[in-house]
Amino acid sequence: MAKSKENKVISTLWSAGCGSHGGCGCEIFVQDGKVTRVEGDKNHPFNQGRLCAKGLAIPQYMYHPDRVIHPLKRVGERGEGKWQRITWNEAYDTIEKRFKDIRTKYGAESVIFCQGTGRDIGGPITFLMYAYGSPNWVQVGLAGHACYTPRLGAMFATQGHYSVLDASQMLEKRYDSPEWKPPKYIIIWAQNPAAGCHDGFFGHWIIDCMKRGSKLITIDPRSTWFTTRSEVHLQNRPGTDGAIALGMLNVIINEGIYDKQFVEKWCYGFDELKERVQEYTPEKVEKITWVPKELLIKAARLYAKNKPSAIQWGEPVDAMPAGSVVAQAINQLWAITGNIDNPGGNVIARNSHGVTTYPFSSAELTKLYGAELVKKLNEKRIGANDYPMIKNFRGWVQPDVLINQMETGKPYPVKGAWIQTSNIIGGQAADPRRHYNAMKKLDFIVCVDLFQNPTSMALADIFLPACTICEKESFRSWWQPLGVSVKAVDGVGEAKSDWEINLEMAKRLATNPIKYNTVRELIDDRLKDGNTNFEKLKAKGCWEYPPEGHNTRPYYRYEKGLLRADGKPGFETPTGKIELYSKKYEEWGLDPLPYYEEPKESPVASPDLAKKYPLILTTGRRSPVFFHSEHRMIPWLRELDPFPVVEINDKTAEKLGIGNGDWVYIENTRGRVKFKAKVTPTAHPEVVTAPHGWWLPETDGRSPNFFNTWDHNINNLTSMGNQAKSGFGGTNYRSSLCRVVKMEGGKE
Ligand SMILES: Nc1nc2c(c(=O)[nH]1)N[C@H]1C(S)=C(S)[C@@H](COP(=O)(O)OP(=O)(O)OC[C@H]3O[C@@H](n4cnc5c(=O)[nH]c(N)nc54)[C@H](O)[C@@H]3O)O[C@H]1N2
Ligand SMILES: Nc1nc2c(c(=O)[nH]1)N[C@H]1C(S)=C(S)[C@@H](COP(=O)(O)OP(=O)(O)OC[C@H]3O[C@@H](n4cnc5c(=O)[nH]c(N)nc54)[C@H](O)[C@@H]3O)O[C@H]1N2
Ligand SMILES: [Mo]
Secondary structure: OOOOOOEEEEEEOOOOOOOOOOOOEEEEEEEOOEEEEEEEOOOOOOOOOOOOHHHHOHHHHHOOOOOOOOOEEEOOOOOOOOEEEOOHHHHHHHHHHHHHHHHHHHOHHHEEEEEOOOOOOHHHHHHHHHHHOOOOEEOOOOHHHOOOHHHHHHHHHHHOOOEEEOOOOOOOOHHHOOOOOOOOEEEEEOOOHHHHOHHHOOOHHHHHHHHOOOEEEEEOOOOOOOHHHOOEEEOOOOOOHHHHHHHHHHHHHHOOOOOHHHHHHHEEOHHHHHHHHOOOOHHHHHHHHOOOHHHHHHHHHHHHHOOOEEEEEOOHHHHOOOHHHHHHHHHHHHHHOOOEOOOOOEEEOOOHHHOOOOOOOHHHHHHHHOHHHHHHHHHHOOOOOOOHHHHOOOOOOOHHHHHHHHHHOOOOOOOEEEEEOOOHHHHHOOOHHHHHHHHOOOOEEEEEEOOOOHHHHHHOOEEEEEOOHHHOOEEEOOOOOEEEEOOOOOOOOOOEOHHHHHHHHHHHHOOOOOOOOOHHHHHHHHHHHHOOOHHHHHHOOOEEOOOOOOOOOOOOOOOOOOOOOOOOOOOOOOOOOEEOOOHHHHHOOOOOOOOOOOOOOOOOOOHHHHHHOOEEEEEOOOOOOOOOOOOOOOHHHHHHOOOOEEEEOHHHHHHOOOOOOOEEEEEEOOEEEEEEEEEOOOOOOOEEEEOOOOOOOOOOOOOOOOOOHHHHOHHHHOOOOOOOOOOOOOOOOOOEEEEEEEOHHHOO
């Protein structure tokens, strides 16, 4: 039969398929009802035609033979791997009955709603959760909230809003916008932007800035493409970044090279901060961090004396001991140099057009659902009563408290779980075995995913097949521009979109009637805050920037009264200024000023342990071709990164008798996993780096193997319960101790 003509659909990528935080504009090519290829959209200001390997490989992902495309129910024992195809109606009926039973017997709070990182999931999952009546929204096992939330928390508490390196992304003309300037210096702090495109930031923008004159300062224990192109690279001991930030503050304050006018007018608590940083002399910081004091001083001077300059930071900051404190200290660097909401500094990022895709903070929750409901839910939210900062911010469960509660049943039992976009056992959770043991005792578990993974295999009673981004309608406002995703083809098999699934379940489970009949109605209702709707945005090419003068558009909004709810100039904090001395931290019983805390497990904190486990282990460096534990089954991508690979310094490896490509054990007191060694001078002699989320989809998925996750998931070497007094930070994802031993013969 002759093939029909290839059709082009313009859309925005996010969520299943590409697996990304970014909102890349794309062209989806369709022929005979199937996606044939996906390319970057040159007209889209976000990625300007570029696209990563994961985006290009979407057709392989969509039509992969292992993709689950019908609802399934478990028929054997949990984990036995026996599944039976069922209809959507049977699946919905079963879930409705089981979740209603749990609510009647134990209360709605006994069901937890579990998501992974920000795909387009926050909207649908919280929508369903509030309809059902549970307050327990969680990234299960994300010890100490080790992702993003500590940074957000610190910024919201001390400067009222989130801010990010300004690479002109808030303006439609991008680099040609007359009001934009490239940062003179960019500090890349604990991140590899080219690999990750993190948190709505496209990594290549840094390179675009470099082409326009930006110079780099990098802070990273290992070498990356960026560190080798930096004017200064601070190769620090993992987990000690708090001391670096305090040392830089010390230099900038004592040398008087901060922005005095800005501090005078817009900062609160400078004298207290000045006093606090006195103890963090460059000499002391050198001892803590391994960073020569001359380099620290040089970095501080270059950053402070060259305005505008900006800081781009990564997840290791959240994972540090007292993560929200390290974030607070780094935030103060741009505050005292006045590099906030200025062109080429750290620009304030707000949901485009004021459209929220989902409740993002307690303030947002209150706006959407009313103070009464938020108060009621907070009372039962797991961990909220232990940690005031968590109670007052963002509406998440505290994951370390959750695992205790699952084990003890106190103060109330957890009985059910709705897991949607998360591979808890195969990558998200620290101490996955502990989570497996706790979760397999739950009465009823639903997984909504596209592929079987270690978590769904081990735990699911019902498996619901979700769609890729090419098969559904969605929208995003993280951050600019406001965008929509267009459905290019029907769901493969019987797969449905997360929005569709959750709307149907919400209708069945809600205690109050749901006002939306269709997903489109729901999306349009969210978009109306931006004075637009789905069709209008689609007609414009799927994106739009906020109009001139809108409070979600830069710059200098604190001068114009565009940041505070009361319309006055200043920042949205109790004092209206950036609080170097944080009133909120004080109110929450936390130290209002930043300080340095040593990682719990390190050559300094646990010297005896370090004799047996002499190497510092940092895990989770991002592979550009995988999103966490995803994509291991996609041929184009697996070919580029075929094995779990640990990076180890060449001299260190030589002493251990390890050659390049040898299979090794990484071991510590908590377990041992198998990796292939990449022997390289780019690794620090005392630090080894292992990626997370490794499992082998080509192996046996049934219990107890679960696709070899126990052999290759580095999280078997990590633990829960190290969070700071705030409830944030302290996980050992990024710094713990280990040793590396060659496997017999070096072969797997
Ligand atoms: N050791 C170590 N562990 C870490 C980290 C680390 O740095 N080191 N990083 C941590 C961090 S920061 C995070 S955020 C977590 C992330 O952890 P997760 O977000 O749980 O990541 P994944 O392992 O990718 O699991 C996501 C699952 O969702 C499915 N999925 C993808 N897109 C969709 C979709 O659109 N709809 C549905 N229904 N399903 C979808 C995928 O198939 C996959 O099975 O991992 C954490 N784990
Ligand atoms: N392709 C891809 N992109 C992703 C993801 C993915 O899995 N794949 N995950 C997404 C998610 S949810 C997140 S949270 C982000 C996270 O992404 P990031 O955490 O920013 O991860 P990376 O970009 O790998 O950069 C981490 C860098 O920090 C360095 N590092 C490790 N420990 C320390 C330390 O203690 N101090 C300092 N200064 N540096 C340290 C590592 O050597 C590495 O080069 O990425 C997002 N983007
Ligand atoms: Mo994350």
